Amino acid sequence: MPKAAAIYARISSDPEGDRLGVTRQVEDCRTMAERRGWPVADTYVDDDVSAYSGKHRPEYQRLLADMRAGTVDAVVVWHLDRLHRHPRELEEFFEVCDGAGVRSMASVTGDTDLATHDGRFLARILGAVARKESDDKSRRITRKHEEMARSGRLVRNSTRPFGYRDDFRTIEPAEAAAIREAVARLRAGDSLRGIATDWNERGIRTVRGGPWKVQVLRRMLASARISGQREYKGEIVATGHWEPIITPEDTARVRAVLAGATRTTTRTVRRYLLSGGLLRCGVCESVLVARPRQDGTRRYLCAKGPGLPGCGRVAIVAEPLERFIEAAVLYRLDTPELAAALDGATPPDDDGERANLAADRAQLEELASAYGEKLVTFPEYLAARKPIEARIEAAKRRLARLTRTEAITPYVGKAGALREAWADLPLTRQRAIVASILDRVVVAPAARGRNRFDPDRLEPVWRV
Ligand SMILES: [Zn+2]
Structure with missing residues (x-):
């Protein structure tokens, strides 16, 4: 049992004010020491208002000296990031601990046994994370300066943002x-x-x-x-x-x-409602592509040729096909099946999904900085990164699906209104509506001798 515990606290320079004040830090540490039955010998408080530029911290130095002298045999901090900011400092701290035989270490926000390998590894990771926070913070400070500059004297020279008045904050x-x-x-x-x-x-x-x-x-x-x-x-x-x-x-x-x-908008505006994977060849399952006839008649076909996967056996004139699919989609909007299918899917509660995505991205960053600090090897980094990236990709796909559902939810059971507005909707929007209901249409080859549009060639696969 330690006989003389030290409490270390640091006044953080925090422009957002989201950190605990130093009084609270010390109180929490005191409670922690009491709970463990560690008598508090001294309290060390550094004023770190000058940010994390590696400025010397006299109280921290005094703490190290007292540990070396043996007058302190335990340390309580609010969070490990209060104790050190740089890996160099942390290693120095470990050395002092080893030299003085200090093995008792407590942090209010989580225990760390610095005597063990695991504990030190954790401390190093936390240190790396804290450093990233510190980097973010200095970014925020830079940004704050920029904000101040923009809302101050420079206002008349710079342009207000769209949506706001000249004071940059009142809504227009x-x-x-x-x-x-x-x-x-x-x-x-x-x-x-x-x-x-x-x-x-x-x-x-x-x-x-x-x-x-x-x-x-x-x-x-x-x-x-x-x-x-x-x-x-x-x-x-x-x-x-x-x-x-x-x-x-x-x-x-x-x-x-x-x-x-970004993947698709670089192309020119789609003139073809069903391009981009909605139509499949009934013979070879390739995606039908938009390819007008010589006379300009719009047409979709299974393209055959060098570098093209198609069989060339299916082609269909676009106009009547598109009219037919539109009608089918609008009809389906009013069916009880669709309402029931969407019932389970809406309202799209994507907040949880989004939170998971943010957490995964944060984890990826932490991992990257841990690698940056050489706390993990490159193969370890790659191995750890893989499942997180897979989760992120999956979450992105699910979010895209939810966004897709949003395209039709306003119109469920209101196909009449949509039918009236349909012709005036931009093609991209029409397409989003169709794609949210229809997964694909399999198009069979034309029956010999039949030139007219033949709905029997079509096999729609509905998404909902
Ligand atoms: Zn084909």
């Missing part, structure tokens, strides 16, 4: 409404290009008074600012102190949608 109602509408449309399957075109036609201008370009719109809609969050290099680091226009969950969804879209 008309622009905010446009943003919310755009987010809803994006989530329902509309394209950035479609939204930009629409805004430009309606006279919605950028803050500089110009028309919207796709990339500018993308940046604005994906920005953390509009959901009242701060970001640094695309990563959300803190909650801002201005009014949010959309929720942080909206921002997460927008980013998910845009991340999924």
Whole structure:
């Protein structure tokens, strides 16, 4: 049983104010020492307001000296990250512990037996994680300085963000409404290009008074600012102190949608409702591709040729096929089967999914920094990374599926309204609606001698 425990606390320079004050740290440590029956010999408090620049900490040095001198034989800290910030410091601390025979170590936020190999390994990992937090924090500070600069003297020189007034924090109602509408449309399957075109036609201008370009719109809609969050290099680091226009969950969804879209939007706008994997060849199961006839008649076919997987035996004229599928989709929207199928799937509660995804990503970062600190070997790092990445991929797929369901939920049982609006919907949105209900249509070869559209060739496979 230790005879003289030391309490170590550090005043953290925390701009967000989300850390415990030093009084509370010391109180918690005292309670912990009492519970263990360790008499407290002294309390050491460093003022670390000058951030984690590795400045010398006189009280920490005094603690090490007292340990070496043998006047302290146990240490209580609130969290290990209060004790050290750099691996170098931690190793020095271990050396002092070994030299002085100090084996009793307690932290309020979790016990660590620094006498054992495992305990020290854990301490090293925690140290690596703490260092990452510290890096994030210095990023937040940089960002804060930038914010202060922007809302201070430089305001008149710089441009206000879209959706906000000149004070950068008060919502501009008309622009905010446009943003919310755009987010809803994006989530329902509309394209950035479609939204930009629409805004430009309606006279919605950028803050500089110009028309919207796709990339500018993308940046604005994906920005953390509009959901009242701060970001640094695309990563959300803190909650801002201005009014949010959309929720942080909206921002997460927008980013998910845009991340999924980057793969396909580089192509020109789809003129073919059923391209992109919805049609399959009834002979070889290849995806039918959009390929007009010489005379311009739109057509899908199983493409045969060098580098193409198809058999070339199936082709179908697009127009009547698309009309037929549209009608089938609209019909299916009103069926009890669809309502029942969606009943189990909606409302899409994706918050838990999102939380898991965030946790997995955080774990991946921790692992990376542990590798960076040489706490794990490269093969170990790779092996540990694999299952986490697999989980992240699976979660992303599930989220994409939930987003897809969102495209139709407003229309279930209301096919009449959708039927009226259908022709005016952008193709991307029509496509999102079709794809959310229909998995694929298998198209059989045309019967000999029949030129007219023949629904018997089609075998739809419904998703819901
Ligand atoms: Zn084929």
